[in-house]
Amino acid sequence: MSPAFKFSFAAAALAGTLASAWPASVGHATVATAKKKTAAELREPMIRQMIVKLRNPKAVELTHPLGAGRVAALSASAGVRMSAFRPMSGNASVLRLERAMTLTEAKAVAARLATDPSVEYADPDFPVRAMQVLPQDVGYTTRLWHYYPPTQNFTANNKTVVAVGGANLQNAWNLPGASGTLLGSRKVVVALIDTGVVLNHPELAGTLLQGYDFVSSDVGVASGVPANFVANDGDGRDPDASDPGDWVTNQDVAAYPSFCDGAADSSWHGTHMAGTIVGVWNNGLGNPPPPGTSTAGIAPNVRILPLRALGKCGGSTSDVIDAMRFAVGMPVPGASGPVVNLTRAQVINMSLGTAAGDCSSAYQRAVDDVVANGALVVAAAGNDGVTGITQPANCAGVLGVAAHTINGDKADYSNVGPEVGISAPGGGSPTQLQSVIQPADTAYFTWSSVLFGATHPTSFGAPPNQDKSGPAISGFTGTSSATAHVSAVAALVKSVLRTASPSQVRSILRATARPHPPGGFCATGQPGAGLCGAGLLDAAAAVAAAAANAPPPMADAGPDQTVAPGVAVTLDGRNSVAFNGRSIVSYSWRQIDNGATRVALAGPSNPQAGFTAPSGNQTLVFELTVTDDSVPPKADSIDVAVTVQSPPPSGGGGGTLPLWQLLLLAAFGLAARIRSRD
Amino acid sequence: MPLPRRLVLCLAPGILLGLPALSACAGAPAAQGDTAPPIAALIVKPRTPTSDPDALMRVVRRSLPQPAMARYARPMSGGAHVVYLIPPATRAQVPALIERLRASGDFEYVELDAPVKAQ
Numbered sequence: 076m077s078p079a080f081k082f083s084f085a086a087a088a089l090a091g092t093l094a095s096a097w098p099a100s101v102g103h104a105t106v107a108t109a110k111k112k113t114a115a116e117l118r119e120p121m122i123r124q125m126i127v128k129l130r131n132p133k134a135v136e137l138t139h140p141l142g143a144g145r146v147a148a149l150s151a152s153a154g155v156r157m158s159a160f161r162p163m164s165g166n167a168s169v170l171r172l173e174r175a176m177t178l179t180e181a182k183a184v185a186a187r188l189a190t191d192p193s194v195e196y197a198d199p200d201f202p203v204r205a206m207q208v209l210p211q212d213v214g215y216t217t218r219l220w221h222y223y224p225p226t227q228n229f230t231a232n233n234k235t236v237v238a239v240g241g242a243n244l245q246n247a248w249n250l251p252g253a254s255g256t257l258l259g260s261r262k263v264v265v266a267l268i269d270t271g272v273v274l275n276h277p278e279l280a281g282t283l284l285q286g287y288d289f290v291s292s293d294v295g296v297a298s299g300v301p302a303n304f305v306a307n308d309g310d311g312r313d314p315d316a317s318d319p320g321d322w323v324t325n326q327d328v329a330a331y332p333s334f335c336d337g338a339a340d341s342s343w344h345g346t347h348m349a350g351t352i353v354g355v356w357n358n359g360l361g362n363p364p365p366p367g368t369s370t371a372g373i374a375p376n377v378r379i380l381p382l383r384a385l386g387k388c389g390g391s392t393s394d395v396i397d398a399m400r401f402a403v404g405m406p407v408p409g410a411s412g413p414v415v416n417l418t419r420a421q422v423i424n425m426s427l428g429t430a431a432g433d434c435s436s437a438y439q440r441a442v443d444d445v446v447a448n449g450a451l452v453v454a455a456a457g458n459d460g461v462t463g464i465t466q467p468a469n470c471a472g473v474l475g476v477a478a479h480t481i482n483g484d485k486a487d488y489s490n491v492g493p494e495v496g497i498s499a500p501g502g503g504s505p506t507q508l509q510s511v512i513q514p515a516d517t518a519y520f521t522w523s524s525v526l527f528g529a530t531h532p533t534s535f536g537a538p539p540n541q542d543k544s545g546p547a548i549s550g551f552t553g554t555s556s557a558t559a560h561v562s563a564v565a566a567l568v569k570s571v572l573r574t575a576s577p578s579q580v581r582s583i584l585r586a587t588a589r590p591h592p593p594g595g596f597c598a599t600g601q602p603g604a605g606l607c608g609a610g611l612l613d614a615a616a617a618v619a620a621a622a623a624n625a626p627p628p629m630a631d632a633g634p635d636q637t638v639a640p641g642v643a644v645t646l647d648g649r650n651s652v653a654f655n656g657r658s659i660v661s662y663s664w665r666q667i668d669n670g671a672t673r674v675a676l677a678g679p680s681n682p683q684a685g686f687t688a689p690s691g692n693q694t695l696v697f698e699l700t701v702t703d704d705s706v707p708p709k710a711d712s713i714d715v716a717v718t719v720q721s722p723p724p725s726g727g728g729g730g731t732l733p734l735w736q737l738l739l740l741a742a743f744g745l746a747a748r749i750r751s752r753d
Numbered sequence: 754m755p756l757p758r759r760l761v762l763c764l765a766p767g768i769l770l771g772l773p774a775l776s777a778c779a780g781a782p783a784a785q786g787d788t789a790p791p792i793a794a795l796i797v798k799p800r801t802p803t804s805d806p807d808a809l810m811r812v813v814r815r816s817l818p819q820p821a822m823a824r825y826a827r828p829m830s831g832g833a834h835v836v837y838l839i840p841p842a843t844r845a846q847v848p849a850l851i852e853r854l855r856a857s858g859d860f861e862y863v864e865l866d867a868p869v870k871a872q
Contacts, residue, residue: 293827295868297791298868299790389868396833407830426872427869
């Protein structure tokens with residue numbers, strides 16, 4: 076750890092302990108900080124403190140915060156009110172400015188202070204952060220061009236191209252003016268209506284809520300397929316949203332030609348979308364990395380509500396619509412009576428489509444219902460390469476998503492139409508601009524998590540992966556993947572600005588989109604002008620626009636934990652983030668009374684708190700409240716659950732592992748499969 | 754494909770005695786338990802909300818021209834239901850049957866429960 080980083084951490088911890096002293100010094104009426112920062116201001120570092128070294132300090136001033144008289148005199152010289160904060164090394168002192176100011180402003184203050192005869196030097200106290208935080212998973216540099224800034228080169232297959240079509244995540248995660256890394260809030264839920272997900276995929280660990288399987292037994296019977304053929308799990312609706320596989324054989328196609336398009340291995344489509352949205356960071360370390368872990372998600376701290384509505388050869392509109400309403404907490408017929416979801420989604424990802432045609436009344440009513448309940452619907456425009464997009468992307472109030480390639484041109488397969496709201500990375504071949512990228516190249520695809528299995532989750536892969544099973548990563552092209560990118564960025568926007576309505580989130584994403592590249596199919600004056608949405612998805616611009624609305628901080632208490640009795644448990648709120656040049660100045664931990672054993676919290680006002688896990692299997696819930704230095708202060712709270720669980724007794728025979736885990740352990744290296752659309 | 758025996762028995766009094774008699778057997782186990790493959794699944798939302806499949810099917814059937822038939826499938830969210838059109842209608846007749854249901858004025862909407870594909 077570098078000295079600079081140590082300093083940053085120490086300062087944050089001290090700020091927490093001194094928080095109770097702050098209201099008196101920041102609460103006076105002259106502190107007018109509600110003004111929104113301009114874009115230019117947001118690009119500059121925001122300075123909150125000054126380092127001042129006195130020429131002849133008193134002894135007490137070397138070991139204690141400066142006294143009121145000294146601070147008043149220095150404030151007069153500085154032309155800005157300051158308050159004492161703490162002494163520091165080198166016989167200097169740290170003073171806090173009455174408000175955050177740009178580096179330019181702070182340098183002017185320092186210059187005025189330097190003219191004070193009692194001052195040896197004065198400097199802005201730069202906020203020190205680690206270098207920009209990026210996923211360390213090896214796939215970030217070797218595959219995930221679709222997250223890159225639009226000016227960054229991507230090199231693979233001995234070809235280097237500028238990722239013009241990248242979603243520009245780097246400056247979204249490292250949002251200027253934010254006090255920490257923005258990876259999303261656990262309060263934000265993205266409902267994923269898809270094929271289900273692989274619940275134990277390592278890329279999705281800790282991100283999944285209890286979902287539901289909405290595939291009815293009778294899907295497709297009107298097309299001649301037998302009951303439960305589509306469901307492929309032996310029954311209709313049930314609470315198990317896991318993906319049993321959706322492989323289709325040649326015999327299936329021959330038997331049900333009006334329902335099944337073609338033979339295919341299991342797609343693990345929902346898992347791919349989930350990995351794009353929430354894929355775990357930094358689990359793909361090692362040489363080689365653990366199989367299937369070398370990718371990363373866009374918003375790894377938000378949570379996925381997996382809702383299965385697609386199976387073999389697809390699904391039905393009625394099941395999809397029920398999943399939509401379930402996502403926002405509306406009652407829906409379940410396996411045996413109505414079911415209600417208690418973890419409401421704010422974003423609904425629909426990387427699916429019903430054949431082109433006007434938005435049906437059934438779809439439109441469902442969209443209206445979920446929007447009224449606070450969820451943004453993000454839906455794929457479809458992969459037919461035509462003008463005219465699929466339902467529900469063409470419904471009013473839905474953010475329909477077209478796909479573009481690494482050079483930013485519309486992907487040749489992407490549907491377009493006036494209802495498209497935005498374009499996002501989907502890979503593939505460009506429609507109009509020349510490209511050196513060929514279908515075998517890494518940059519042709521968008522990459523995320525899947526399984527090797529060609530049929531069941533525990534099955535082996537198709538050649539050349541016939542000896543592999545378990546987690547893998549895979550390249551997809553399609554408006555599905557583009558949709559997942561938009562949903563994930565919408566979740567980041569919602570994490571920053573949780574009061575934003577679905578239409579506001581939609582507006583932010585569209586207003587901050589980058590223009591379609593000149594000469595491309597969608598550019599002004601070209602055939603697709605007006606048919607590809609507002610432009611190319613730009614995550615950095617979108618979250619910056621959200622942050623410009625002076626949002627409250629984002630509390631982060633870390634993931635839920637499962638621990639054994641008697642162990643020391645650390646609750647960690649250090650990843651909480653304040654926005655718009657603000658800092659988090661207080662942390663408050665408390666245990667929620669849910670009937671569990673009460674524990675004594677150490678450091679309840681610190682960024683990290685701790686306790687010793689009590690005996691007995693139980694779940695303890697804690698609430699973290701963080702407050703920033705806005706005037707008046709803004710706060711945010713979040714719960715974290717700690718489940719105390721006695722380890723199973725260890726017997727002489729040892730435990731057994733599921734087959735797929737054994738195969739996972741036996742797998743070597745990272746073998747990625749390449750697939751075209753779906 | 755021959756009509757299922759119990760459905761034929763149900764249909765006969767309808768033809769002879771008119772719609773009320775047909776309605777009377779609409780919710781009979783014969784219709785519910787029929788295994789004839791449907792030719793289309795529809796999403797229908799009645800203007801008068803109901804959770805009673807029999808009541809819904811009475812409304813559906815009175816709007817269908819003979820000999821078209823329908824069978825209740827399952828409830829949906831939002832006050833809608835899935836119903837099947839079953840033989841002796843043909844697939845080519847489905848759009849006209851949907852239009853007929855819409856034109857009845859008994860439904861807020863009638864839509865084909867169309868297939869959905871991952872994209």
